[in-house]
Amino acid sequence: MELLDNYENEAELVFDSVSRNEGFARMVAAVFTAQINPTIEELNDVKTAVSEAVTNCIIHGYPNIKGKIKMTLRLKKRQLEVTIEDEGVGIVDIEKAMEPLYTTRPDMERSGMGFAFMEAFMNDLKVESEPGHGTKVFLRKIFSDNPDSE
Amino acid sequence: MGTETGFTWLKEKEEAGAQLCVRSGILIIQMHADLDHHNALWIREQADKMIERQNVKHILFDFTGVEFMDSSGIGVIMGRYKKVIFTGGKAAVCNVGSAVDRIMRMSGLYKIIEKYDNLEEALKGLC
Numbered sequence: 677m678e679l680l681d682n683y684e685n686e687a688e689l690v691f692d693s694v695s696r697n698e699g700f701a702r703m704v705a706a707v708f709t710a711q712i713n714p715t716i717e718e719l720n721d722v723k724t725a726v727s728e729a730v731t732n733c734i735i736h737g738y739p740n741i742k743g744k745i746k747m748t749l750r751l752k753k754r755q756l757e758v759t760i761e762d763e764g765v766g767i768v769d770i771e772k773a774m775e776p777l778y779t780t781r782p783d784m785e786r787s788g789m790g791f792a793f794m795e796a797f798m799n800d801l802k803v804e805s806e807p808g809h810g811t812k813v814f815l816r817k818i819f820s821d822n823p824d825s826e
Numbered sequence: 827m828g829t830e831t832g833f834t835w836l837k838e839k840e841e842a843g844a845q846l847c848v849r850s851g852i853l854i855i856q857m858h859a860d861l862d863h864h865n866a867l868w869i870r871e872q873a874d875k876m877i878e879r880q881n882v883k884h885i886l887f888d889f890t891g892v893e894f895m896d897s898s899g900i901g902v903i904m905g906r907y908k909k910v911i912f913t914g915g916k917a918a919v920c921n922v923g924s925a926v927d928r929i930m931r932m933s934g935l936y937k938i939i940e941k942y943d944n945l946e947e948a949l950k951g952l953c
Contacts, residue, residue, distance in 0.1 A: 695862075695864035699860055699864065724896050727894075727896040728896055731863045731898060734863070784901075785866070785870065785901035785902060786897075787900040787904060788897075790897050793897055793929070793932070
């Protein structure tokens with residue numbers, strides 16, 4: 677997945693891996709995306725994908741400690757790129773982790789739908805991870821042309 | 827609002843993520859915040875306490891005012907469903923908005939959970 681170059685607007689947010697910040701992160705992503713006037717459904721897609729990625733960092737990336745999560749948002753015309761990264765434990769088998777319904781934490785009632793939702797609601801998804809060196813999730817969404825926006 | 831003190835607080839009081847009550851054997855969970863991992867933890871704990879202590883046969887999730895749910899919501903509904911199914915109970919949802927409905931449809935939740943338009947219909951259906 678190629679990253680957006682010459683992006684028009686970028687925002688970066690670093691926050692603690694506490695569950696209260698899940699809502700905070702998806703609201704920030706939604707407000708940032710609102711400037712290109714997306715449809716309500718598209719905005720919900722972004723909120724869901726961000727929520728899933730941030731929840732993964734909190735539950736799986738930093739299972740027993742509090743760490744930092746960095747979210748970067750970039751806009752170029754009607755494209756949004758979101759990267760969400762942690763410096764947590766990393767993923768041993770990325771392919772396995774991305775399988776629908778697969779979860780390493782059934783004890784926490786994880787449904788195993790996180791990556792499936794990210795994939796379904798965004799146009800591109802890429803995951804980079806190495807055990808012991810954290811995880812970086814890239815998400816991209818291409819928005820429909822809104823005839824009313826400039 | 828707390829205007830007597832000269833301050834107007836953003837929220838009237840620190841609100842819990844949901845209200846729970848048992849009515850004729852049905853545990854009704856009325857949520858009034860986004861159903862994400864943060865709130866799912868709290869709802870799971872409260873619901874299980876009531877299932878343990880009271881005579882709960884069915885579980886009903888009322889989504890009035892819930893505008894957002896992610897996969898954590900699927901987990902909390904499935905988890906409670908598993909708790910009542912062995913004793914012949916059912917789980918149901920009602921007052922589901924379009925954004926939440928989309929997540930439920932995509933996850934295949936409706937194959938095992940019944941959906942009702944409103945609280946009244948749900949209580950009638952579950953009894």
